[in-house]
Amino acid sequence: MTRARPARQRPGLRSLTLVRAWRRALRDRGPGVLLALLLALCTAFLTATPALERTAYTRAMADVLRDAAPGRRDVLLTYNARSVVVTRGQFAGVPLHLPISPQLPVQTRARQIMGPPAAQLLGEPDFSATTIDFALSDDDPGSSPIGEHRLAMVRVQGGLPERVTWDSGGLGTQSPGTRLYVEATEPERVDRRVPIIPVVVPTTVANAWQITVGDRFELAPVVPGRSTPFPITVELTGTYTPTDPLDPFWQDEGRLLQADQVIAWDGGTSSRAAFMAAPEVVGDLGRALAATPAVRPQSDPDVARGLEYEWRYRVPAERLDQETVAVIANGYAAMNLASTPWADLRPVIVSGLPDLVAAHGRAVAVTRSLVAVVTLALLALGSLAALLIVALLGARRAPALRLLGARGASRGQLLALLGLEGAVWAVPPAALAAAVSWLWAGPPGRLGLLALIPVGVAVLGAVVLAGRLASVGPDREHSAARGVGRVLLEVSILTGAYFALSSVRARGQQISTGTVDWYAALAPVLSAAAVAVVLARILPWPIWLVARGLERGRSVLGFLALARSARTMSPTLGPLAGLVIAAALATLLGGVASTIARERAAATYELTGADLRIDAARVTASEVLQARGRPGITAAIAAYVERGARLQGASGSPPLPVTIIAVDPAAYADALAGTPLAFAPAAAGGSAGLLQGLASDALDSPAVLSVAVSGSARTLTIAAIEPGLRRSAPGGEQPVLLLPWERVLGGQPYLQPNTLFVTGSPAAVAAMAQDSPVALTQGVMDRREYAASVATRALPTLVRWVVLAGLLLAAAFTALALFVLLTVSRPPRIETMVRLRVLGLRRQRVWLLGVLDVLPPAVAAILAGAAAGVVLPGLMHPAIDLAPITGGAAHPPLMTPAWVAAGTVLALVTLAGCAVIMDLWRARRTSLSTHLRAGERR
């Protein structure tokens, strides 16, 4: 059985109340729905942005830590005890002193100094001790195939057995024996019996070097000196294969996994490996490296010498956020500042973490400034738009309110009615948008309270409007007061804009690196408002002049439309101001977006120097040819790149660190033609004796300079300055010197290229990045991949979202301002249209009236806004540093290209044109007879 639905109660039978009666007015919901949509959008933006900001700033810290060079975020304590004080004498028969490892004493003191919170976060460090690189020779010639060009160091590091599988033998913890060393050094002879050190190597090294468990080797300093350790003997006790080569355990020393190659001065190569020893043998190792008789008094500290000790506190990026990083940075600062607590074991404490924190702080400050600019601009636009819509709503409700007033409604009742309606349209959509935003992005925080402003403006505007409608008598005659009020408002806006821009210019640097200056962030919107003020004052004149011109040209329709537009501009000032601000904001954001895109491309080019850069120990000619032969590759140019080369100018002045790029200038210039790195190669040349180079920057130095290329001094002159040669690097920017490769080679024929610059299609370059043609590749950097990785970082993503949302909202506000403009100007326009049609104007020509009535001021407002948007980046430049967003150099030039401004104007004018056409289409449907019959009721 189904229950019958009760019949809907007729309105007339229900008890009538004022609110119930007014609720029926809500059926006329056009402006209300518009207000609801506007406030929902505004609230969603204003509440979501702080939450997204917070998340982005946390993620940005993770980005910074993740992108930091390996080990840069770690806190590293090093204690260098490599120098050895040689004690002369006959010690073959006496026991040697057994030194200790400083591992635990330093760890304990570090924990105390940094404090429990930091110690808890950092945990236990990875301890290691390493010797210098020794030349390797066979302890018993003939027993193993070790020959020349073998270098090895001994590294003591705990935790090895847990991370390897033993292919043969194992890690020895006790010396397998002793060896007598006799050193005949005039005037004294030194002899000593020292322990043999058990060591292990990766199986890959054992195979490459063809060594096996049980082999003994003598490790001797390559260049013996007064403070170098004594030669030692090691015995291979095991070979291993890492269970996880990606384990951070292996990151500090690549030779723990495999031998590496070093290029010798003569162009040959040497193979280097690391022998691992157990922490238990530190004492024996120290006794072997710096043999001192036990009977001799020891100099402090009593730790094994000949070694450099390292405590590495690893900081996993995934465990860190802004707060924990700050705690660790504080602990780091405490360790660095402490002196007495370290006693005689003060290590050198190094960490890139404070720099990373500072870089993150700068990036956050910059992003915050930019977001604040957009947020405040949209807040102001939203509030203005809310006010305009409320004014429309008030105009719709004015007859009813006046009638109620005439029937005895009190001022309070009228205020309550319109205020309530304003609240009904404003509060629930805003609350809903805030709730959705909260669920989507997280709690908005205190900044989310800004969303209350447009809502408050809407409700308060409705109340004020109702108050004005309810006023009687002389209170209504406020035209003079309105005039004064307008002047005051204009003066306030102009003054506010002036001081905001002054603040930006005076404090720009502080703003871009410090806290957000909300007043300065208002500068764009205040400036745009100031432009609107000026436009409102001067626009009637040119329109009037054009109208007079049309009158002389016998275009009556044009004259009527423009003359009316010029004379009755006051009601349209609000929407026109909205148009100016929206156009300015859209152009400014377009400029920001284009600057970010341009600078990011330039930054990635400056970082890589081509589409792809392969850094290697050596790049051979065959490898270059092989690279060029790959499909899709347009150029592959080998170069010798040396960063930090010393450029010596005038005598007495300190050398200037520069980056040298020795390359074929013409080929490199061809490859970079059309990119931000394009340069003219013609001036480069000279001879082997006097090189002619190109410099990226003007160098304050004499004509003839000296630069150390791979340690050899070369003289050169700077033939030209080419800004396209600027390059960036993680360690900071350096001036770049481009030298002609052939001439450099003329003076240093053994020099070999160590970099391959490649250009080509994205797919070919990506394929080469995955499969480098260079055998001794040390690093590969793909420009496009890097650009993509920068773009997906938290802060660029946030800025992209904010800019996109800002552009969309600016477009929406433009549409809204146009709608209000058309609505406000429609009644008199239709009146004129009808009159002219009564006088015989053909219906087909009516459109001209609408177009000339609305479009000229709208287009003027859009143009003025766009002009402001073009100028604003230059004014805001000191306060907006886009470097953290572009990944490039600090303070890239912020500018709006002409095509962006033109595109914005075109888009907005098209929008305005469409709006006018739609309005005319609506107006065409107006029946002349119906309109005339309506009479004064309209």
Next chain:
Amino acid sequence: MTLAPAIARERATEIRCDNLVRIFKSDGVEVVALQGLDLVVGEGELVALVGASGSGKSTLLNILSGLDIPSAGLAQVAGCDLLTMSAGDRVRYRRHTVGFLFQQASANLLPYLSASENIQLPMVLNRSPQRARRERARELLEVLGIAQVADRGLTQMSGGQQQRVALAVALANQPRVLLADEPTGELDLHSSEEVFDAIQRVNDTFGTTVVIVTHDPLVSEHVQRTVGIRDGRTSSEVLRRKAIDEHGGESVIAEEYAVLDRAGRLQLPREFTGALAMADRVRLDLESDHIGVWPDRPSRARSGEPEPHGRTSGPQREAGGHE
């Protein structure tokens, strides 16, 4: 002395305007809409205000209805001083003392309410009990002959019905004074008659004092008293009374008076001054029973020509009087 105060003296004075001034300021320019207007309306009277556009009729009506405040002078309605009244008093005044009828029927009614609800609305504002509201709405609809439209909306009624509903709305809180601004201005003859009949019925039935601004001869020539307003002052009055001739036939006698204000100012009808080319100044001659007004023609006086016989501004018999 004019006859109007004499009539007013017969009844208690309901409306008194004395030297009423209303000055508007528009774009810095002062516009004097009322410049010392005098008017007295007795309780229960039905008075029509006529005058050219811009003469100040609607301004006067807005002041009397409490929608506007005079700049100077005296304006009293039912004992309420409209010049010094507080905002709260003004609201109470609009609720209880006056009812206002706008020219456009649609401006009198909220389109989304039925006729009955529109009538109840002023009582809702007055916080009258629901039952009383319904009773009053029904009573008004019946008295005005439109009971059948109680539940109809604005668009479901004719213009005459709309205006009669609007009349009911204006009378909802039983005001002592009904002010109507051209209530028949947008209606056809039949509807105008219906509305005017309704207004007369209200005047008769409830004893409500009625002031109607009108251009409609149907109205202005069928009320006992028509006050003409010119240039912000009352300029003339027409009083009508019924007379029975020797054959027992009934006719309406309309007598037009010029209004002499307290300062002794008198507005001569324009057609009078035009006919005698009076401009700038005139000569006055005080006779034993009248004052003579002569054109300023000193040449005639010097030449000894006989003075022309002027027309008096005293009571004139107006032929007919029916429209």
